[in-house]
Amino acid sequence: MINSYGSSKGVSRKGGTFARRNLIIALPLIPLIAYLAFFFFWPMVMVVTDSLKNNDHHWSFINFTTITHKPYSTAFKNSILLGALSALFASIPGAIFAYIIEVRGSEKLKGFVTSLSGVLANTGGVPLAFMFIATFGAQGSAIKILKALGIDLYSGGFTLFSFTGIVFVYLYFQIPLMVIIFSPALHSIRNEWRDAAKNLGATPRKFWRTIGVPLLFPSFTASFLLLFASGFAAYATARAMTVGNIALVPLVIGTLVDGNVQVDQANVGKSLAVGMVIVSALAMIPYLIIQRRARRWQQ
Amino acid sequence: MKKSLSIALPSTLAIAALFIFLPFGSSAEFSFRSYSPEGKLMHSFAPYQWILQQPEFMSHLLLSFKLSLIAVAFTAILVVPSVAWLHLKAQSFRSIIEVVTILPLVIPVVALSIGVQAAFPDWLQSTEYELPLMYVILSLPFTFRILDNGLQAIPLKTISEASRGLGANWPKTIIFVIAPVMRSAVAGAFFLTFALSLGEFTLTSLLHWDTFPTWVTSVSQQNIIGAIALSVFSLTVAFVVLLLVGLFSSQTKKRTEVAE
Amino acid sequence: MKSGTLELIGISRRFGQTIALDNLNLTIGAGELVALLGPSGCGKTTALRIVAGLESSDAGVVKLKDRDVTNLSAHLRNMGMVFQSYSLFPNLSAVENVEFGLKMRKVEKGNRRKQALELLELVGLTTQSKRFPHQLSGGQQQRVALARALAIQPEVLLLDEPLSALDAQVRTNLREEIRRLQLSLGTTTLFVTHDQEEAMAISDRVGVMSNGHLEQIDTPDVLYNNPASTFVANFVGTMNHIPAEQQGDLVSIFGKSIRVKNPNGISGSVSVLVRPESIEVSRAAGSGNAKVITRSFLGASSQIICQTPEGAVIQALMPSNGSGDLHPGEDVALSVMLSEVLVAHV
Incomplete structure (x- = not known):
């Protein structure tokens, strides 16, 4: 019991530091990702949602x-x-x-x-x-x-x-x-x-x-x-x-x-x-x- | 086999030269055409003189230059450091960024333009500076790959570690070690952003802005010879800039080769 | 046995201004393994590629079993070749790579799979037969490449520095395996390398090349003990250059006159070439002709580095159990245990 508890704790801690390290590494990439999100992904999402609306702004496949x-x-x-x-x-x-x-x-x-x-x-x-x-x-x-x-x-x-x-x-x-x-x-x-x-x-x-x-x-x-x-x-x-x-x-x-x-x-x-x-x-x-x-x- | 291939190179190059220079040369000829009062075809500098007399020529050209330079600046502060960081520390993110950056090439620009109109707030849509911000996105598939390929040939991680091991701090390492080895790739990326922004038509015209390329199109409706002269002019500029960048990067290459 | 004699007669080749091969003559007997050894750019790889038909020669004849193959196309030569690295086809599995040559020879499918698996067994890779090259280690890849070259039952086996990209341990194992296979199959083999230890270890004869020609070709023992030129003496094994004065065909070294093997009739300053194991070091407190600088223990033998009062650094190799008391700074007497020496004129 104690053993399995200990090992699972070990694994989770290791996972935690790994995720935190990844986050720190990703930090300098955030400006580029945010830029793409705002200037590229958001417009594309808007196109898709608007295309699914009719002229009265209701959801529709009419288009x-x-x-x-x-x-x-x-x-x-x-x-x-x-x-x-x-x-x-x-x-x-x-x-x-x-x-x-x-x-x-x-x-x-x-x-x-x-x-x-x-x-x-x-x-x-x-x-x-x-x-x-x-x-x-x-x-x-x-x-x-x-x-x-x-x-x-x-x-x-x-x-x-x-x-x-x-x-x-x-x-x-x-x-x-x-x-x-x-x-x-x-x-x-x-x-x-x-x-x-x-x-x-x-x-x-x-x-x-x-x-x-x-x-x-x-x-x-x-x-x-x-x-x-x-x-x-x-x-x-x-x-x-x-x-x-x-x-x-x-x-x-x-x-x-x-x-x-x-x-x-x-x-x-x-x-x-x-x-x-x-x-x-x-x-x-x-x-x-x-x-x-x-x-x-x-x- | 060997013999057939040795004729293959010159003949291929000849075909390629014809492919490039037939339209270019023809346009050059066309761009000097003018008609005498009796309707007789002549060749003169008249179309070019006509261009210079248009006040829109200079204003649109300068506007396009300005917007292109802004796009280059954004590439410099946003894309270049990100790709360098991917190679230095964040190798695990490289493949996902690679996929994301190819998307602007796959997604039609026309579709993106529609999205921009639907999504951007009015204050952003009411200024022409929204254009360079989008040009950065449009050139990203190319700039990312140019920088990525360029850095693949350089063990950036090892040399920056060596520099830090020899006592240089991060700012010094970036200025004296990383920047110089990236010079040729960065020059290529800048050139591409600049050239693409200067010639961008689709997004610009769908967002109802008037830059050099859209102005050329509107000119063609009243003066086709003038539009062709403008086309010859803009491609010549592109080739000259390309040659300059080529000279610049081949010099850096020589220097790095000696260093090796 | 399919193997036969391979002859290179008067082979010359230039690339622009550089002469890669200058009238090269070489005969390899049936079943013999000959290594071509030399610094990079000496023409050894060019010679190998000319034999394989992958490069053309400007002059000369290549003969296989007395048959002129000089103008025969590479794909018709039936010579197996192993390259430096990365030569396995990446889209084919290990066993498909080995089968490739048999497929080109239109061997029926079941039959060629059987032969390919036998060869993979011979190089110890039965369990990896379905793997793709990128799933194999460098050593395993070269084993597959060897099996692939042997699968076509070549008349000649050509090895182009097949071990140079591998780790030291793998390299030693694989070179012995190559030799074992070569001996058991009796395949005439030409082996190109820049590593003298490798060449000496597994070859029947070693040819030392420089600037496009053969300096000397002999058994490893003769090459080491009786080099024909100073280039060969320097290139093969470790060599001391001891400054001395030559008079006629005698040279005086450490107070002893020794006959010069290559006198040339010149007198004056020369370098005497002596191998480390031919130098005797003995303690001589106060009366020596050199001082010990360092002693490195290498196992059965030890390496002693000494310096003469004139500044010449000399390396000696002697059994470890007789050299334990040679400490740095110790006065020692050096002597040369040879009756005849090579000299280099300076």
Whole structure:
């Protein structure tokens, strides 16, 4: 009895000091956590609660019923497709580019590529849209040059202000984004594994099939999904480019917020925002599943 | 295999250069366009002269610079010490902070903007200084990772213990030991915050503020050539700052290499 | 037995301005274990990688069982290699790692699992066969790597500093295990290391390399007792450098004339190279030629460090039971118990 009492007391005291130590260690992190709570989590909570209220401020699912119908459902379909296509067409060339730089490039070049990709992925937005208008718009330089060479893209049905056009423009920031987030994973593929595989009789192709691809697959999926989230949610480029002929969720929210619509739709904007968060969160599920499978061989 | 790869690098770089410079070069060409009274296409500095004549140009540019610098300052006092602390003492909290800081990248900015409108009190929403406070959040996924990666290469705990073991107190350790080794990562984080804040459009426009990027968009409605000239201008500024940061951090790298 | 003779004939390799290998010639007999020993950057790893086909040579021929394999692709060479560390595939379990080479050779599944488990048993890891590399200790990882290299029944086993990342105790155990396995399988083995103790302990012959060429290749005993050059003498074991005067082919040291093995016909100041165990220390109160500085007890033997009046520090190694009374400050008489010495010209 006495023994068990003594030992349980020992354990609880040890637990207590551990918790107190953790608390002291966490203290300097409180400003950052509080900042995130106020400027990030609180607004997100407000969006969710408001979206669940009707115009009389009563709890209701009415907004979510509204957004499953046209024109909102079309906007979701377009945005999901835009995210998926731009992620698909950016992730593969981005990964190949990152691979060639990783294997062949000098340290200096790698650093340069990372910084340049950072600029292209983050300062895109508005300037990007106008640069593409200047290049591939009806009066754009590239289009004019091609026309002079006898290739008239616009009479062939091409237009920058179409769904295909937007996918095309998005690649300009999605590919650099892929390079930034995928390069660290490539860096973790050790030369020893390549050499060992070769030594054991594997051709480069077999090495990639049995070792390289399985090792990179989780990172590739994670990158792909992040690209999807980025393309799905992008607003600036689409806003600067479109003339309102393509319904995309961020643009619809933008119009609702700009206030030139009926007041009774204020909370529809919030439920559209929650809908975007849900789509982004759903996109992370396959990532979690793959991560779980990969965890058995990861530290 | 080896041979095919050795052509691969130059050709990849050529494609990448084309990818970057085709739109950039075309825009540069476009930005010098003007039309003679008879409607004939010419090239001149007229669009740029037009920009300089706009009083909004300078005022918006200065406002954007000011807001971006405030965002950088907040990153400096809030994010940099927190990440350093994670590496020094609070390793056990690193993974959870890592997950939390990726969220602003996953949560659409449009959704966040709506939330800000619903949540923030009026006094905060009536000042443009709410913008830099939010820019810090938007750049956090990147700044956290830049600082975290940079510190991973440095045994911060060991060197700060060594410094304290040699008799330096905490303030001295921070100024003379921790700050210098973090310089390159901190420069990268500052640059990213600055660049992102300078170009931020979504949140700014949805909160109904007018900064440089939103002004460029409104210009495009009456003067597309002017808007393109402004775009060329802002990306050129970004590249120049990038080069300067690159020079700065490669110099620090050299110095740390010699020290090793 | 599959193993055969491995020959390197006139192998040269440069990287830009640096010459990594300069006309290297080396023959390893069937079933022999030869170590290449040298400081980092001497070209030993380059030589090993050229044998494996992971690096190309500028000139020269690699022959295996009289067959020219110089231009044979690495994955067709059938040589097992163990790397310094981190070479196990992280997404495969221990047994899957060992199976990898057999899978590439299209060995049927049940059969290759059986062979892989046998090899894991050979290296004492039967119970860890399902673990992933990150769940194994450094020593266990290298055992799996060894089993993986042996699984393909290689004609040559190549070891690239496989022990350098391990703790001292694990290192000694594993090197003996490598030797035991190598002897029982009779695999021709090339072992690259910068640790002379390791090389001397398990090799049939040791080749000492410097600046891309072989200084000397001999059995450990010959290398230690009869080094061909001052570089080898310095690199292998501990060596005293005792200042002395050389006249013709004789050198005078501690009042005694000894024949010089490498006279060169020069007279003047030289350093005489003498191993600690070839120096005799005896008490000589008042009449000695050196003073004791420290004595360290090492078990069966003791290390005595002395200093001559001219300032030269000399290390001696002698049985502990005869050296108990050699206290610091004691006057001692030193003498060299050799009839022939190597000198280094200064």
